[in-house]
Amino acid sequence: MSVRVDEEIPLARPVLGEAEEQAVVDVLRSGQLSLGPRLPAFEQAFARRLGAAHASAVSSGTSGLHLALRAVGVSDGDEVITSPFSFVASANVAIYERARPVFADIDARTLNLDPRAAAAAVTDRTAAILPVHIFGYPADIPAFEALGLPIVEDACEALGAVHGDGVAVGARGHPAVFGFYANKQLTTGEGGIVTTGDAAVKARMDSERNQGRAPDMGWLDHDRLGFNYRLSDVACALGLAQLERLDAMLADRAHAAALYRAALAGLEGLELPCEDSAGDRRGWFVFVVQLPRGVDRDATIRALRERGVQSKPYLPAIHLMSYYREAFGHREGEFPVCEDVAARSVALPFFPGLSESQVERVAQALRAVLGR
Ligand SMILES: Cc1ncc(COP(=O)(O)O)c(C=O)c1O
Secondary structure (H helix, E strand, O other): OOOOOOOOEOOOOOOOOHHHHHHHHHHHHHOOOOOOOHHHHHHHHHHHHHOOOEEEEEOOHHHHHHHHHHHOOOOOOOEEEEOOOOOOHHHHHHHHOOOEEEEOOEOOOOOOEOHHHHHHOOOOOEEEEEOEOHHHOOOOHHHHHOOOOOEOEEOOOOOOOEOOOOOEOOOOOOOEEEEOEOOOOOOOEOOEEEEEOOHHHHHHHHHHHEOOOOOOOOOOOOOOOOOEOOOOHHHHHHHHHHHHOHHHHHHHHHHHHHHHHHHHOOOOOOEOOOOOOOOOEOOOOOEEEEOOOOOOHHHHHHHHHHOOEOOEEOOOOHHHOHHHHHHHOOOOOOOHHHHHHHHHEEEEOOOOOOOHHHHHHHHHHHHHHHOO
């Protein structure tokens, strides 16, 4: 018998309104759909918002990570130390440059790359460290800086996050990459941006996203290898409109997280996202819980679905994915903290405007399904 009630609560839902509609219509009417004025306007507004010197808008978080790795000099035969508990793109980008992603285990509290494990993985081939601010919680970038290697930050999930010293995530000067896919804090449908403190890094990325053409070069002349990683003016216009409402959207996500904390507090054995600590502030992106050990996750997700609640396993360990097992020989047991967390993690519905009654429905469903 189905116990389904009301409308299904989705995992994610973007906030789009009249401002976005008008912004897109204005671009369509202008006739300049790419490489127009919205591109630098969006880049400058985004950089200003974070307190970063420069920003380069790109077609996705993945393309931004790729260009950022190239910009810090990663190439054939190098090693890039990164987290196995991330979206697969943060490891794949090293392979695009024929470098090897070298994983190190994560910190059990923050779920971010553990600086001590990363330090132990350094070799004479290590060309960069690629920490991920997973689920919007700031990675310990000062600890990685102490290793003295180039850093590329995967901030795709971390818009709005702030480090303990008050510097926004993405404003420390290393290339830091944000993603604008439809479930992100700010969306352009697809898209991304790389912030950097270095004008030369921006110049290189601007050229490489545009087929390797220098700004002063004529049509169809190119002085380096490049890609088509451009972000259209339609997307940049959306981004500008979303930036205007970013504070409200971030506050709404933080509010939804606080509602979840209160509603799930008594659920024995369930682990919630870590609280902010030592001044580090999360930029809320997803609300991911870890089920008690021994609970069947797939059955839990199915049972939640029957109660009208979407959820998904999030995230799987990258080193245990089929491609990584086959290409690099990875096996269970290499990164025990990551593997334990990845096996138990479930993302719950989370978006600006998630109501108290929806959160209560999710909590009730979870309580019923877990029998607690
Ligand atoms: C941690 C992380 N890295 C990289 C990406 C890739 O971003 P995109 O999907 O925009 O290419 C994402 C987004 O899905 C992500 O969450």
